[in-house]
Each structure stands twice: as C-alpha cells, then as structure tokens.
C-alpha cells in the first residue's frame with residue numbers, strides 16, 4: 001500500500017520554518033499515504049517536532065505548502081486542522097490535569113459532538129442522549145488501552161507512563177484520519193514501550209488510522225514503521241523502508257556524527 | 263440506609279452519569295429543596311430572611327457566575343460587581359419605565375450583561391492571568407463611570423433609582439418570604455443549568471482551556487468561541503444576580519453597592535468555596551455573607567460579657583476586623599486548600615462513601 005500508490009492523505013511541500021536566525025526546517029517535503037505508519041526520526045533538534053507542528057497548524061511555513069486529502073490547508077489555525085481529522089499527542093505530555101481520564105477522552109470527542117449551551121444546560125433529552133452515545137465510544141477506547149481502572153482519576157495525579165497512555169487515548173477518541181504522535185514512548189521502560197507499540201499497531205490495523213510517528217528508539221521504529229523519513233539540521237537526508245534506512249550511509253553518519261545519538 | 267456507593271451497582275452509563283449517583287444524595291437533595299422552599303420561609307424571622315437568606319441566594323448566583331469563568335474556564339475577572347451593576351440598572355429601567363414583567367426583566371438584564379461582559383472579555387484572547395485581571399479591572403471602572411454619568415441610566419441624584427412595588431401577574435411580591443421564594447426559584451433553576459453545562463460538552467471545553475490551552479486548540483476547540491461564551495454566560499449570571507439584588511434585597515439600584523470591593527468579595531467567595539465547583543459557590547457565598555454577622559456577634563458578646571473592646575483596641579481596628587479576617591482566609595485557602603470548602607465537603611463524603619470498606 002505505501003510508497004506512491006494512490007493519492008496521499010497528507011502532502012507537505014518544500015516547507016521552511018525559521019525561529020529568528022535559526023533555520024528549523026529547510027525545504028522538507030513528504031507524503032503520507034492512507035493506512036501507513038510513517039516515522040520521522042533524526043537527532044535532537046533536527047526539526048521533527050517543528051514538522052509535526054507545521055502539519056497540525058501550530059506553525060505556518062514560509063515558504064511551503066501543506067495539503068490534506070488533496071486540499072491546501074497551509075495557513076489553517078489548529079482548531080480547523082483538527083476538524084479535518086488530524087489529531088496529535090505532544091512530546092511533553094499536555095493533558096488536562098484537573099480533569100479525569102474519562103473527561104480528557106470526552107474532550108477528544110468535542111468535534112464529533114453537537115450539544116450547544118442549551119442542550120448541555122437542559123441536559124435531559126438530547127443532551128443526555130448525546131453524552132451517552134459518545135461515552136460509549138470513549139469507553140471502547142478505554143478498554144482498548146486497558147485504562148479502565150483509572151477512568152475517574154484526575155489525569156494530573158497519574159504516573160507519567162499512564163499520562164502518555166491517556167493522551168494517546170484522547171487523540172484516538174477523536175477517531176482521526178491521521179494521528180500524529182510525538183515520541184509516544186519517551187521515558188518508558190521496555191514493557192510500557194511494548195504496550196504502546198502494540199496499541200499503535202492495533203490502532204493502525206483495527207481502526208484503520210494512518211499514523212505519523214516521531215520516535216528515538218530505533219528498534220521500535222524499525223519494527224513498526226512502513227516508511228521512515230530522516231531529518232538532520234532541518235533537512236531531509238533520507239526516506240524509505242526501514243531496511244533501506246538502516247543501511248543508508250548518510251543516516252549512519254548523522255547518527256554517529258558530531259551531535260551524538262540518543 | 264447507609265450513605266455509600268458500595269453495593270450500588272451502576273449498570274448503564276446513564277446511571278453512572280446521573281447528577282446524584284448515590285441514592286442518599288438524591289434523598290438529601292429533596293430534603294434540602296423542601297427545607298429551602300417551604301420550611302425556611304415559614305420559620306425564619308424577617309431579619310433572617312432579609313439579612314441572611316436573600317443575600318446568600320443572590321451572592322451564590324454571582325459567585326456561581328464568576329466560578330464558571332474563573333474556576334471552569336480559567337479566566338480571571340475583577341469586574342463582576344460592575345457586571346452586576348449593569349444587570350441591576352437594566353432590571354430597574356426595564357421594570358420601572360417599560361413595564362416589563364419582572365422575570366422577563368431579570369432575564370433580559372442577564373442578556374444585556376452577557377453582551378457587555380463579552381465585550382470586556384475580548385482582551386482574554388490576547389492576554390492571560392495578571393494582565394487580564396487588570397483589563398477586567400478597567401471594565402469595573404468604566405461601567406461605574408458610565409452608570410454615574412449617563413443620566414438616562416442612573417436617573418436621579420446619587421445614581422439611585424428605587425424600584426417600584428414588585429408584582430407579577432397579580433402576585434404582589436411584598437413580604438420577605440415571598441421575595442425569598444421568588445429569588446430561590448431563579449437561583450435553583452440557574453444552578454441546575456450551570457451544573458449541567460459544566461459536566462457536559464461545553465464545560466469540558468472550558469476546563470480544557472483552563473488546564474492546557476494549546477492542547478485544547480489542537481483538539482479543535484476554538485479558543486475565541488469558548489472564551490467569549492464563558493464571559494457571556496458568566497456575565498449573564500452576574501447580571502441576573504444584580505437584578506435580583508436590587509429587586510429583592512436593596513429595593514433600589516445604587517452604584518455604591520457595586521464597587522470594586524464587591525468584585526473582590528465575589529472572588530473571595532469563589533476561592534473560599536472552591537474553584538471549579540457549583541456547590542462551592544454556594545458554600546463560599548454562605549461563608550462570606552455569614553462572616554460579618556458572626557464577627558459582630560462575637561464582638562458584641564465579648565464587649566458585654568468579657569471586656570469592653572473599645573478600651574483595648576481603637577475603633578478603627580475593630581471596624582476593620584472583617585476585612586482582615588477576609589484577607590487572611592483568602593490567603594489561607596489559596597495556600598492550603600485551593601479547592602476550598604467544597605473539597606473539604608467531598609473529603610468527608612468520600613470517606614463515608616466507601617465506609618466501612620475503605621479500600
């Protein structure tokens with residue numbers, strides 16, 4: 001399915017981003033196809049998070065273009081990007097700490113729900129019906145991620161590993177077409193990493209979610225990705241299937257080079 | 263019958279999402295409502311109704327309004343007394359001059375205040391925290407200035423207009439008990455509405471802005487729309503509270519009753535009662551309404567029975583005891599219990615809930 005077959009779900013074309021004098025992205029292009037697991041790797045500070053931020057509308061490139069399902073959306077604000085069916089997680093967990101796990105996931109359903117002020121305030125009738133329908137969807141995600149036990153716990157009180165999992169759940173609850181994951185396994189032990197890798201694969205296979213993933217753990221990346229893009233100093237230095245990337249001399253050089261590896 | 267969740271099996275999501283998931287809570291609520299609607303007006307003295315229960319209701323509503331904005335949506339306002347003033351004058355003008363029925367005048371005042379509040383909420387799109395507080399402070403001052411200087415609004419001398427005798431569809435609302443009951447109907451309905459809003463889609467959107475605005479925006483929540491909505495709803499509550507205050511408590515609209523200190527008092531109610539809690543708004547309002555009464559009783563008790571305080575302290579000091587205690591309490595709650603009285607209440611409930619099997 002990957003590699004140039006059919007129409008890309010997402011197309012990033014020759015994108016530049018700079019912060020003052022610092023060039024974070026220098027003419028990066030990529031295409032992500034429906035149903036694939038696409039990984040972005042590269043040394044620290046290579047521009048991976050910046051690229052995800054461009055895709056989700058946090059930063060706008062200049063110059064450069066972003067297309068989703070064939071339509072240009074370069075300058076859309078993030079909340080419009082979300083409405084197209086793009087969800088994401090953050091490198092530093094960005095949960096709603098004062099809310100329960102359940103409510104965090106319910107926020108993920110925001111765009112699928114319709115209740116306005118009056119339906120919410122009156123509640124009985126339409127408002128309640130909608131709450132229950134979406135609660136069911138969210139409970140499925142909770143079962144899927146095996147977080148039943150922390151359903152009613154405030155997210156801010158959870159240990160780090162579980163917070164990452166809840167954040168993944170919040171993004172999955174939105175049933176996105178494209179899911180952007182910024183280091184979903186960072187700081188986890190082997191067992192937790194295996195769990196997350198399994199969730200990502202299942203989400204991809206069972207729910208048909210297209211995934212774009214940033215991850216430093218090469219073992220995991222090579223195992224689960226269909227295609228990999230390598231960034232270094234804001235430039236794309238390689239792109240291809242895991243086995244090509246593993247033997248690519250440029251990639252080896254970047255990872256063993258001056259800025260070391262992680 | 264025990265107060266507990268143990269043994270109450272929730273078989274459907276609808277049951278789990280009920281307002282009162284524990285049977286005894288539901289019963290307790292019915293008891294409170296019967297007490298509030300029928301027993302209190304029957305057994306309370308005129309003094310109790312007028313100087314405790316009516317102000318308690320009205321300030322609960324104002325605190326609830328500010329809690330929606332601050333406790334749920336995470337936006338600060340020091341202009342809520344100003345917003346109450348808008349509602350107060352709007353109610354009197356509509357009722358006195360245009361014969362608008364009093365419930366309609368109150369709701370209309372809420373809507374007008376919502377519009378005014380939204381305008382002053384606009385800066386929240388750009389600024390946060392301390393700077394937003396300063397800009398809402400400006401709202402307070404601008405509103406005070408406009409009301410005192412525009413004769414069409416404030417009418418007579420000293421910006422005071424008496425409201426004419428209260429009447430609704432032939433019902434003369436003139437005793438304290440009737441006024442209390444009328445205000446209670448408004449407060450109960452609006453509290454229910456608020457509770458439902460904050461526990462469903464809109465409320466979650468507000469809390470997501472409060473907790474992490476970047477993530478909230480990424481999920482698809484328009485910060486503009488929901489911040490404006492929070493200011494509008496919050497001001498609506500303040501406006502209705504202002505209208506109730508003049509119609510059922512003071513009997514006249516007077517700008518002096520809505521100065522900055524009142525804004526701080528409402529904020530104090532929210533902090534002491536508990537941010538992000540509907541119940542907390544009531545607890546905080548009750549606390550602040552009762553505080554001066556309690557202090558006065560204590561002082562006069564000490565004066566008469568123990569020692570003449572005016573011989574020990576200056577009168578100035580005694581007069582300021584209330585403000586000092588108020589300030590100390592705010593600091594205490596901010597530092598020790600940011601979720602206020604409502605949290606203390608829940609801790610007790612949680613303890614009872616699982617008793618006798620605490621794990």
Ligand SMILES: Nc1ncnc2c1ncn2[C@@H]1O[C@H](COP(=O)(O)OP(=O)(O)OP(=O)(O)O)[C@@H](O)[C@H]1O
Nearest residue numbers: 019022024042043044045046047048049050051091
């Ligand atoms: N908002 C910002 N303002 C200024 N500089 C920034 C900003 N965001 C990123 N940068 C810089 O841009 C470069 C790329 O950052 P980015 O976060 O995209 O790297 P990364 O590949 O995600 O790195 P890591 O693996 O450490 O997460 C870095 O040098 C970083 O310091």
Ligand SMILES: [Mg+2]
Nearest residue numbers: 048049050091
């Ligand atoms: Mg990064």
